[in-house]
Amino acid sequence: MNNNSNLNVWGWPIVLAVLCAVGLFCGLWGDGWWDWAGWIGVGVPTAMAVWFGFRGRGAPRP
């Protein structure tokens, strides 16, 4: 396995995991902008799950 394939597999999962963790924390930390940060942080991974879940990505490019 090379670093490139590692990044291919884990790149997005890590981004979404960190985003969600930051969102969960921000929402709890404050009001106003912090709430927005919370909605975006937790909402984006959720939206991506729904988007790819319904639409999916087609077969890999040749």
Added chain:
Amino acid sequence: MLSTRTLRVWSWLHKWTSLVSTLFMLVLCITGLPLIFHHEIGGWLGTEVVAPELPRGAQRVSLDRVMEVAKQRFPTKGGMFVSQEPDDDKIWYVTMSDTPTSETDLKQVAVDARSGAALAEPKLDRGLIYVLYTLHVELFAGTAGKLFLGFMALLMLIAIVSGVVLYAPFMRKLRFGEVRRERSTRLKWLDLHNLLGIATLTWAVVVGATGMINTWADLVVQYWRNDQVAEMVAPYRGLPPLKELGSLEKAVAAARAQEPGMRIGFIAFPGTAFSSEHHYGVFFRGSEPLTSRLFKPVLVDAVTGEVTASRTPPWYLSALLISQPLHFGDYAGAPMQWIWFVLDLITIIVLGSGLYLWWVKQRAPKPARRSAAVEAVR
């Protein structure tokens, strides 16, 4: 790369921790779904108490009067807790019981904090929300049910971790978000299971772990009582139990003077789990989003109405209190509730597809039953 043998172990772990806990997790997800909106549902069902609008700055009646009103409704019962909602100080909810540690036959009276009028008697032991809540928290099996569900949550956390380990071998040849829809139903659901599981990973771990911590709530509070409360009220050790309680209003006023700027979350009567035998426990909330979740207890002598002690809660109580919003999703407003709702639905799909994938493999002829993860790396 993981060796075939290591993969087999993770695969075994994922299969069995999931199989054992999935049914219970489905119950939790399904009952949890409406519980996210329990306030709103209570509003629709008309079980939510609403205080009438009175001119701003209206006088507030004394808490002793509030207790008199509650006592008129249930003359044979004594006070257990007096509480108010974080966002509404117009109503006092007085919980009454036969003894301070009763767990059944609790009654509640909602009293208008300004007029002293009894507004309603919220039912604590019936109704849709009660049934869903009790199923969700303890499967109608008391403390044993709680601890059992806590253990199921632990299994689910192991299933999540092992699922993450197994994610890589499956994704070797796929891009993130790719779902092979045309090849076979099994492959489609396998890809969906992996995609939805990995995308909601952090949320599932946080809600699972905080749910598990919440099942220990009674034990944590009990420990706090034996640990810090016992120290704070050491001079009272060995004194006979109280026959007559002093003024609640005076006690709460003394506690308020000690913690200016904080709002009352709830008041625990002497002998309950949240106080000592001789004190009113007055629990304050902060006004910031985070501190409003962290209670600061002040113990007030229930006869003289003088403050005995006040201490910032220890780390384990704070951890329990912070676990609550992170499990309930009742912070950062309605959008967060809806995100919780969608994530709960996604989790149901992950659980269901996991069960389906196991079932399909079961039915497959022997050679094909080789662990799918092991197969994927060949």
